[in-house]
Amino acid sequence: MTMRLLCAIVLAALALAGCSVADNTGFQGWVEAEMLFVGPDDPGRVETLAVREGDKVEQGVPLFSVDDELQQADVAQITATVANMHRTMERARDLLKTNAGTQKAYDDAQQALREAEARLNSAKTRLGRRKVVSPATGTIQQVYFRPGEMVAAGRPVVALLPPGNVKIRFFVPQATLPKISLGDTVTVRCDGCPLDLTARVSFISRTAEYTPPVIYSLEERAKLVFLIEARPQHPENLRVGQPVTVLLTTEQAAR
Numbered sequence: 001m002t003m004r005l006l007c008a009i010v011l012a013a014l015a016l017a018g019c020s021v022a023d024n025t026g027f028q029g030w031v032e033a034e035m036l037f038v039g040p041d042d043p044g045r046v047e048t049l050a051v052r053e054g055d056k057v058e059q060g061v062p063l064f065s066v067d068d069e070l071q072q073a074d075v076a077q078i079t080a081t082v083a084n085m086h087r088t089m090e091r092a093r094d095l096l097k098t099n100a101g102t103q104k105a106y107d108d109a110q111q112a113l114r115e116a117e118a119r120l121n122s123a124k125t126r127l128g129r130r131k132v133v134s135p136a137t138g139t140i141q142q143v144y145f146r147p148g149e150m151v152a153a154g155r156p157v158v159a160l161l162p163p164g165n166v167k168i169r170f171f172v173p174q175a176t177l178p179k180i181s182l183g184d185t186v187t188v189r190c191d192g193c194p195l196d197l198t199a200r201v202s203f204i205s206r207t208a209e210y211t212p213p214v215i216y217s218l219e220e221r222a223k224l225v226f227l228i229e230a231r232p233q234h235p236e237n238l239r240v241g242q243p244v245t246v247l248l249t250t251e252q253a254a255r
Contacts (some may be wrong), residue, residue: 026189026245029170033240036136036165037156040066041129046145051158055140060133064145064157068130075127078120085113138162141240166235168199170246171209171225179252180204186230187247193237199230199246 044066051063089109095101142159145151168188172180180186180201188197205227230246232238 026247027170027172027176029168029244029246031190031238031240031242031244032167032169033141033161034165034167035141036138036160036162038063038132038135038158038160039154039156040132040151041126041153042066042071043151043153044068044070044130045150046147046157049143049145049147049157051140051143053140053143057134057138057140057160059135059137063132063134063160065131066151068127071123071127071130074123075120078116078123082113082116082120085109085116089113132157134160136160136162138165161240163235164231166232166238166240167202168230168232168238168244168246170228170230170244172228174208174224174226176248177204177226179248180228184252185249186252187249188230188232188238188244189247190238190242190244193244194234197232197234197237199232201228201230203227203229 046064047067048065049063050061051057057063089106089112092101092106092109096103096106138160140158141161143157144155144159145157151157168186182201182204184201185198186201188199189195190197207226208224209227238244
């Protein structure tokens with residue numbers, strides 16, 4: 001059983017134990033984040049690292065670079081191939097003008113040149129992407145590799161958290177579900193947080209969590225809970241993994 005699943009089970013149990021009544025006592029939840037994991041397209045050795053955990057970065061600023069000797073060699077090799085293909089095409093064109101060559105030979109030379117130029121553009125792109133920049137504005141949450149360490153293709157070097165990727169997750173019992181709609185604003189309480197912290201409901205699960213057998217008694221239906229997600233208005237005031245209490249507005253509670 002993973003830690004996240006265990007956390008969800010505990011929070012669901014708390015929601016059932018303390019939130020099945022009609023009053024607005026609150027629903028237990030936690031802060032979760034959708035990280036952006038940034039890594040290189042190809043394997044290599046990390047050469048530079050421009051950020052540390054906790055740094056706030058803007059979109060487009062450098063994050064890290066990976067050694068590019070192989071990519072530079074590819075660009076040089078394909079550049080030479082392109083130059084050779086140019087000469088081949090020019091010879092085929094000159095021969096065609098003097099009727100010593102064929103149209104097919106000229107067309108083949110043109111096609112070979114276009115293919116070589118496409119490979120060169122691809123190689124230059126791969127070379128440029130050895131220097132990795134931030135895909136979004138956010139905060140560096142984790143650094144997984146340091147300069148001098150080898151990193152595999154697709155493995156993240158840093159984890160980035162944009163502010164809009166922070167969300168509140170909480171469970172409500174089946175009886176409370178009709179009181180909450182997409183777009184509703186809920187109040188969020190947590191230790192050390194501002195009292196005016198709010199979030200907007202962005203997701204309501206259509207599937208019950210920890211579903212009992214297919215045939216439900218009235219007692220079993222009361223145990224069903226549904227996952228809800230809400231995006232905080234001020235995510236900078238929250239920390240990932242932080243437990244929170246979600247309160248409905250007076251209007252919601254009266255529905």
